[in-house]
Amino acid sequence: MKTDIQIARETPLQPIGELARRYGIDEQQLIPYGKYIAKLPLDAIDEERVQQSHLILMTAMSPTKSGIGKTTVSIGLSMALNRLGKISALALREPSMGPCFGMKGGAAGGGYSQVLPMEKINLHFTGDFHAVTSANNLIAALVDNYIFRHQGQPSQLKTVFWRRVLDMNDRALRTVVTGLGDGNGVVRESGFDITPASEIMAILCLANDIDDLRRRVENILLGITCEGKPFYMRDLGGVGAVMVVLMDALQPNLVQTTEHTAAFIHGGPFANIAHGCNSVLATKMAMSHSDYVVTEAGFGADLGAEKFLDIKCRKANIYPSLTVLVVTTRGLAEAGFDNMARHVENLRNMGQTVVVTLNRFADDTDEQVEEVAAYCEKLNVGFAPNEAFLRGGEGCELLCRLCLDTIERQPSQAIKYVYELSDSIETKIEKVATTIYRAGQVVFSAKARKALERISGWGWDHLPVCIAKTQYSFSDDATAIGVPEGFTFTVRDVVVASGAEMVVAICGDILRMPGLPLHPQSEKIDLVGGEIEGLA
Numbered sequence: 001m002k003t004d005i006q007i008a009r010e011t012p013l014q015p016i017g018e019l020a021r022r023y024g025i026d027e028q029q030l031i032p033y034g035k036y037i038a039k040l041p042l043d044a045i046d047e048e049r050v051q052q053s054h055l056i057l058m059t060a061m062s063p064t065k066s067g068i069g070k071t072t073v074s075i076g077l078s079m080a081l082n083r084l085g086k087i088s089a090l091a092l093r094e095p096s097m098g099p100c101f102g103m104k105g106g107a108a109g110g111g112y113s114q115v116l117p118m119e120k121i122n123l124h125f126t127g128d129f130h131a132v133t134s135a136n137n138l139i140a141a142l143v144d145n146y147i148f149r150h151q152g153q154p155s156q157l158k159t160v161f162w163r164r165v166l167d168m169n170d171r172a173l174r175t176v177v178t179g180l181g182d183g184n185g186v187v188r189e190s191g192f193d194i195t196p197a198s199e200i201m202a203i204l205c206l207a208n209d210i211d212d213l214r215r216r217v218e219n220i221l222l223g224i225t226c227e228g229k230p231f232y233m234r235d236l237g238g239v240g241a242v243m244v245v246l247m248d249a250l251q252p253n254l255v256q257t258t259e260h261t262a263a264f265i266h267g268g269p270f271a272n273i274a275h276g277c278n279s280v281l282a283t284k285m286a287m288s289h290s291d292y293v294v295t296e297a298g299f300g301a302d303l304g305a306e307k308f309l310d311i312k313c314r315k316a317n318i319y320p321s322l323t324v325l326v327v328t329t330r331g332l333a334e335a336g337f338d339n340m341a342r343h344v345e346n347l348r349n350m351g352q353t354v355v356v357t358l359n360r361f362a363d364d365t366d367e368q369v370e371e372v373a374a375y376c377e378k379l380n381v382g383f384a385p386n387e388a389f390l391r392g393g394e395g396c397e398l399l400c401r402l403c404l405d406t407i408e409r410q411p412s413q414a415i416k417y418v419y420e421l422s423d424s425i426e427t428k429i430e431k432v433a434t435t436i437y438r439a440g441q442v443v444f445s446a447k448a449r450k451a452l453e454r455i456s457g458w459g460w461d462h463l464p465v466c467i468a469k470t471q472y473s474f475s476d477d478a479t480a481i482g483v484p485e486g487f488t489f490t491v492r493d494v495v496v497a498s499g500a501e502m503v504v505a506i507c508g509d510i511l512r513m514p515g516l517p518l519h520p521q522s523e524k525i526d527l528v529g530g531e532i533e534g535l536a
Contacts, residue, residue, distance in 0.1 A: 004118065010437065011116060014260050016036050016256075019254070020262075028536065036116070036255065040254055041251060044285055045285050053293055056403060058077070059305040059308075060300055060326040070298075073296075073396070075258075076393055080394070081404075083393045088291070089262040089263065091266075091283040092264070093107060093268040094129065094253070094267060101168070101169070102522075105514075105534055106118065106121075107122065111389035115265065126253050128204075128266070131435055133198070133199050137165065138241060139200075139233065139238070140164045142237070143160060144185050155227070157222070160188070173192035175191045184398070197269070197274055197513075205279040206279075206316075216500065217499055262290070266282035271471065272298070272510060275308075277297050278369060280315070286478050300471060302442050305347060307466055314464065321353075323353065325340065326345065328361070329364050330377055337481055340375070342438075351415050356376050356383045358384045359385050360390075383402075419431040419432065429467065432465065437475060438484070454496075463498075464501075465503050468512055469508055475489065478508075
């Protein structure tokens with residue numbers, strides 16, 4: 001089997017202008033980044049067309065450490081839709097370089113189901129991640145300067161929430177001390193998160209336009225003053241500078257797949273520590289130029305799909321016509337068939353019509369496929385295997401026909417949200433934990449309780465919740481795989497992301513800065529004869 005890089009290099013790419021014309025996009029609207037990548041202005045969104053397009057959500061069972069393959073299947077399904085005469089595009093997240101050099105490798109699909117040029121997409125791409133990192137750290141620098149310049153004043157910050165970020169897995173930076181050395185500022189403990197966990201990333205992905213971006217940046221809660229008052233970005237100053245850094249990053253990116261399907265790739269929050277969806281703008285742009293848009297939500301349906309429905313869809317006024325649950329034989333062997341059933345049940349409880357697809361690997365037997373099909377029949381859920389990795393769009397045609405037939409007969413209707421925005425933050429967290437995760441009780445630490453009091457007092461309790469927890473289990477314990485229930489779910493902290501307009505509950509031992517494994521993927525990556533090797 002050829003490597004992903006070999007397949008990518010052998011795939012002839014269409015000039016980006018030619019690809020755009022096929023989707024009704026005026027070439028003059030493109031902002032080219034070379035021959036095969038472009039950004040698009042926000043006026044390429046047609047809200048009326050958005051409401052007419054079918055959105056297909058790709059989610060998954062609880063993942064293995066190597067993932068389940070949602071991106072690969074998403075790409076394959078969109079290509080298959082075009083093969084069968086439909087107009088389809090993709091709306092995907094941008095890969096983070098942290099996992100790329102860490103455990104999972106790249107996130108541009110794989111085999112004959114990739115977005116291209118995969119090396120650029122997996123690495124620096126159009127600089128969006130760098131812009132988010134720079135904007136985040138500009139704010140951090142301004143905060144530290146403010147602390148230094150206002151020492152001893154009532155307006156001085158006694159508590160700082162804002163941390164620096166870096167798009168790399170680096171456990172050594174989780175906790176750092178800043179300001180050491182004479183004249184270098186006020187000494188205090190701080191730390192780094194990974195860029196996908198930055199509130200700036202969430203803001204970029206949830207903003208409706210440039211004015212909404214500015215409003216959200218102004219509303220970022222940075223800390224608490226010595227007077228006990230909340231301190232926002234609008235109090236600090238520098239909002240305009242942050243806007244300048246982010247102005248190009250707000251525009252979605254256009255690339256193509258191995259079969260010349262348009263892919264709108266923009267934003268990249270993780271689903272275990274953030275809301276796990278690509279930008280609202282990229283999704284709407286894809287829906288403005290196609291009849292069927294395939295998008296994904298990170299990790300298992302308990303994380304990405306719940307947040308996609310409860311946060312993104314609620315804010316953007318969009319909803320999926322169909323949800324596809326991806327499973328693998330390895331995932332089923334680790335977590336069990338009941339894990340798949342639990343995800344199906346949860347999605348149905350949220351008002352979603354669901355079909356299941358087996359992301360088939362070369363060594364999967366016909367007997368294994370038949371076993372999954374029989375179990376899905378018992379659940380009364382549509383099933384089709386796919387071979388997106390091995391055969392691209394052709395390998396997803398069976399799944400594609402199932403999706404089209406299901407959307408025609410029984411599309412999803414209104415979303416049944418897990419909680420109401422009028423619920424208290426504590427109630428929202430409890431509803432997600434008990435109805436989606438099946439916890440027996442939810443315990444809040446003293447720190448979390450204090451944060452909840454502040455949230456209510458400052459008027460932010462109307463926001464949706466984004467739960468940060470392990471992706472490997474329904475619970476907050478990564479080792480409790482399968483279908484645990486009746487467990488105690490521990491919330492150790494609650495953080496207000498007032499610019500992103502959500503409240504993040506940090507649960508269990510989840511960390512917002514990952515570390516590297518014993519043998520990181522970066523050991524396999526090299527530049528040989530001017531060509532990148534080992535990036536997968």
